[in-house]
Amino acid sequence: MTPRATPPSAAAATPAVAPGGPDELERAFGEPVSRVSELNWGELARRLGAYVARPDRTPVEDYGAIRRALQERWSLPVVETPHEVGAMSPLGEADPDYGRCGVRLLDFLRETRVYLVIRQVGDPGGGRMLWALLHELGHFVNHFEMLLSLGTLYQRVCLDPSLEIEVGRFAREAASPLHARRELEADLFALDWLLPVWVDDDEALRRNAVLTDRLTPDGYRLYRLRCALDAPFPLPAEPEAVAALNRAGAGERARARGAYPHSGTRWARACWLLFRRREVRGDDAESAALRRAYYRVAGYPPRHIPELTRRTSGSAAVDPELVWLKRVAPEGLAAEVDAARWAPVLVPSSTSTCGKYHIPVRPVPAQSGRDSELGWVHMSWPGVPKQRPLAEWLDRAASQAAGLLAFPRNPAELTLDREGQARE
Amino acid sequence: METDYETLHKRLADARCPYKLYPARLRALEIVTGERLLPEVEETITMRVALAAGDRGWKLQFKRDFETYGLLEAILYFHSYPSLPGDFVEAACGLYERLATLYIEHHQEIVTSDDPRVCVQLELLRRFGDSSLHSLPQHRRQRRSAPNGIAIGEPPHPVPGYRRTLPVHPDLSTIGMADVVYCLPDELVELLAAGFMFDGFPGLQGAFFDAADTLEEHGIDVFGSDGQFVIGKLVDYVNEEMFGDFERWVPCIECGEEFMVTVSVESVNDSLLDGGWTCDDCKAGAAEQR
Numbered sequence: 001m002t003p004r005a006t007p008p009s010a011a012a013a014t015p016a017v018a019p020g021g022p023d024e025l026e027r028a029f030g031e032p033v034s035r036v037s038e039l040n041w042g043e044l045a046r047r048l049g050a051y052v053a054r055p056d057r058t059p060v061e062d063y064g065a066i067r068r069a070l071q072e073r074w075s076l077p078v079v080e081t082p083h084e085v086g087a088m089s090p091l092g093e094a095d096p097d098y099g100r101c102g103v104r105l106l107d108f109l110r111e112t113r114v115y116l117v118i119r120q121v122g123d124p125g126g127g128r129m130l131w132a133l134l135h136e137l138g139h140f141v142n143h144f145e146m147l148l149s150l151g152t153l154y155q156r157v158c159l160d161p162s163l164e165i166e167v168g169r170f171a172r173e174a175a176s177p178l179h180a181r182r183e184l185e186a187d188l189f190a191l192d193w194l195l196p197v198w199v200d201d202d203e204a205l206r207r208n209a210v211l212t213d214r215l216t217p218d219g220y221r222l223y224r225l226r227c228a229l230d231a232p233f234p235l236p237a238e239p240e241a242v243a244a245l246n247r248a249g250a251g252e253r254a255r256a257r258g259a260y261p262h263s264g265t266r267w268a269r270a271c272w273l274l275f276r277r278r279e280v281r282g283d284d285a286e287s288a289a290l291r292r293a294y295y296r297v298a299g300y301p302p303r304h305i306p307e308l309t310r311r312t313s314g315s316a317a318v319d320p321e322l323v324w325l326k327r328v329a330p331e332g333l334a335a336e337v338d339a340a341r342w343a344p345v346l347v348p349s350s351t352s353t354c355g356k357y358h359i360p361v362r363p364v365p366a367q368s369g370r371d372s373e374l375g376w377v378h379m380s381w382p383g384v385p386k387q388r389p390l391a392e393w394l395d396r397a398a399s400q401a402a403g404l405l406a407f408p409r410n411p412a413e414l415t416l417d418r419e420g421q422a423r424e
Numbered sequence: 425m426e427t428d429y430e431t432l433h434k435r436l437a438d439a440r441c442p443y444k445l446y447p448a449r450l451r452a453l454e455i456v457t458g459e460r461l462l463p464e465v466e467e468t469i470t471m472r473v474a475l476a477a478g479d480r481g482w483k484l485q486f487k488r489d490f491e492t493y494g495l496l497e498a499i500l501y502f503h504s505y506p507s508l509p510g511d512f513v514e515a516a517c518g519l520y521e522r523l524a525t526l527y528i529e530h531h532q533e534i535v536t537s538d539d540p541r542v543c544v545q546l547e548l549l550r551r552f553g554d555s556s557l558h559s560l561p562q563h564r565r566q567r568r569s570a571p572n573g574i575a576i577g578e579p580p581h582p583v584p585g586y587r588r589t590l591p592v593h594p595d596l597s598t599i600g601m602a603d604v605v606y607c608l609p610d611e612l613v614e615l616l617a618a619g620f621m622f623d624g625f626p627g628l629q630g631a632f633f634d635a636a637d638t639l640e641e642h643g644i645d646v647f648g649s650d651g652q653f654v655i656g657k658l659v660d661y662v663n664e665e666m667f668g669d670f671e672r673w674v675p676c677i678e679c680g681e682e683f684m685v686t687v688s689v690e691s692v693n694d695s696l697l698d699g700g701w702t703c704d705d706c707k708a709g710a711a712e713q714r
Contacts, residue, residue, distance in 0.1 A: 308544060380540040
């Protein structure tokens with residue numbers, strides 16, 4: 001890690017760039033909408049993308065203000081959790097230390113609800129949670145369709161359990177590069193939010209008169225990044241401090257010649273992008289190929305369910321290397337659904353074959369009580385589903401030689417339920 | 425076989441299948457029976473109708489009618505086609521008869537199935553507006569009895585601090601219309617009304633029987649005060665056309681002749697006790713026999 005110039009105390013002069021306020025958030029998120037859904041997601045994502053690309057904006061760096069704006073203007077829940085955040089599928093669509101952009105799978109054919117999960121760390125006002133929030137918002141803007149398709153994928157697996165093997169095969173080959181690309185795109189959104197793209201242009205920096213005689217463009221870029229990721233501090237005036245900043249800027253630019261450190265620290269990822277974002281912007285051929293391959297397996301558009309009109313392929317043999325749904329024995333299900341889980345869990349009908357179908361069930365919303373104690377309902381049931389205890393569902397699945405795919409509430413959904421936020 | 429409306433209607437109505445056989449419903453039937461039924465429709469009707477009617481456009485017409493209105497109506501529309509060979513129409517009606525009988529046999533199994541492959545077909549039907557049953561004579565439903573008489577449906581007393589025991593209908597929740605409820609009968613009125621509004625009104629012949637089944641499932645006597653309160657509310661909603669504006673013609677459960685009904689708590693109670701709606705003539709005949 002490049003040694004950093006020590007920021008002066010916070011009591012010193014004001015920072016060189018004043019962060020944006022409520023007006024900026026209004027420009028970013030626009031008029032309030034009652035909810036974010038599949039119908040308005042595209043428009044909201046385009047609006048936010050266009051806002052971030054504007055050269056005349058002043059970045060908002062207040063985590064709390066952005067979080068409030070998301071909740072008040074878009075009714076998009078942002079849940080903070082002390083738990084390590086897990087993925088919902090073998091595609092690893094979560095960052096354990098930051099969070100995830102999640103979808104609530106309630107009833108398969110109904111509207112999908114989106115929420116953001118942020119891993120809670122000591123100081124919610126700190127740059128780490130700000131970065132995490134912007135990163136997850138980047139997933140929302142760039143990868144909403146893939147999130148939607150996750151719900152579809154689970155539905156398809158219930159209709160045709162052998163699809164799990166097919167998805168497992170794809171995940172073995174492509175999950176890692178796909179995850180890396182998606183992380184890069186989400187990071188890029190976060191960086192674009194914090195440092196407008198004109199910062200990349202030396203001429204623009206000179207035109208805006210932010211450079212002093214001694215400060216290099218890269219030194220200034222690094223200064224801005226530190227202000228955004230850690231805490232704002234005044235642009236140093238002492239020659240030694242400026243020289244240190246310039247050296248650090250040059251060092252980071254040299255380091256950025258390597259590959260994107262997608263499992264690196266927040267600082268390493270942001271720095272790499274700061275000096276490479278011009279090159280990586282837009283869809284590259286590899287990314288497009290990965291997406292195409294994913295949608296060949298998962299189906300496109302993301303709500304497409306071919307099993308609705310065609311016969312399923314029948315029960316395939318279980319390949320232990322390729323299965324990815326967590327399997328538990330019936331007697332272990334109650335404990336499993338009460339644990340902090342981020343993905344569904346399967347009580348399989350057989351250990352050797354995938355079975356004919358899985359019954360998808362979820363607990364009903366409740367402000368208190370453990371999942372294992374609540375009533376559970378079928379997730380594909382037409383109209384109002386009937387609540388049954390988990391044990392009864394186990395019996396029903398066993399009597400039909402079907403798998404039981406349980407979708408317990410994850411820690412974020414538990415928080416939403418406890419707060420009484422409507423799930424249905 | 426003749427292809428005029430009356431002949432076709434009579435022949436198809438004989439199957440007494442109240443459920444519209446849309447492709448999705450037949451897919452659900454395929455799953456529970458393991459038989460290949462849609463290909464049979466394809467082979468017996470779709471692939472032959474163009475040749476039978478002398479124009480390829482009729483194939484498209486049949487497919488569209490089948491998807492939009494169901495198999496009975498799609499065959500019934502043969503009366504508007506150019507003259508069709510009798511053996512073709514006979515084969516189509518025969519197939520309908522077989523599928524209708526098979527469906528009735530498996531209806532209960534289908535609507536209570538946990539198999540998501542079946543459930544999604546029913547959910548698709550619901551979404552595309554499986555709004556009513558055929559207005560055809562139906563089999564008599566189980567007669568209900570009121571050994572303790574029929575109470576007056578008084579508004580139930582609110583239960584202090586009452587908490588919902590039933591899930592709110594998802595569509596009602598989506599549009600933010602779930603109301604505050606004070607007792608179980610309130611909840612049941614909301615649940616049944618939302619079902620009739622969003623999942624489709626099954627027609628006068630079936631609606632109050634379904635409501636009675638739901639009440640009994642929740643331990644409420646249909647002919648007790650709470651049950652009559654719920655029935656009364658639903659009668660009001662029907663008369664306010666909350667579940668749609670439709671003609672109140674119903675085929676008599678005895679003679680099959682259509683007659684106009686007045687929807688009131690009394691007439692609904694009569695139909696529940698008789699196992700279906702009965703015309704005045706049949707009622708008088710039954711009274712005479714007694």
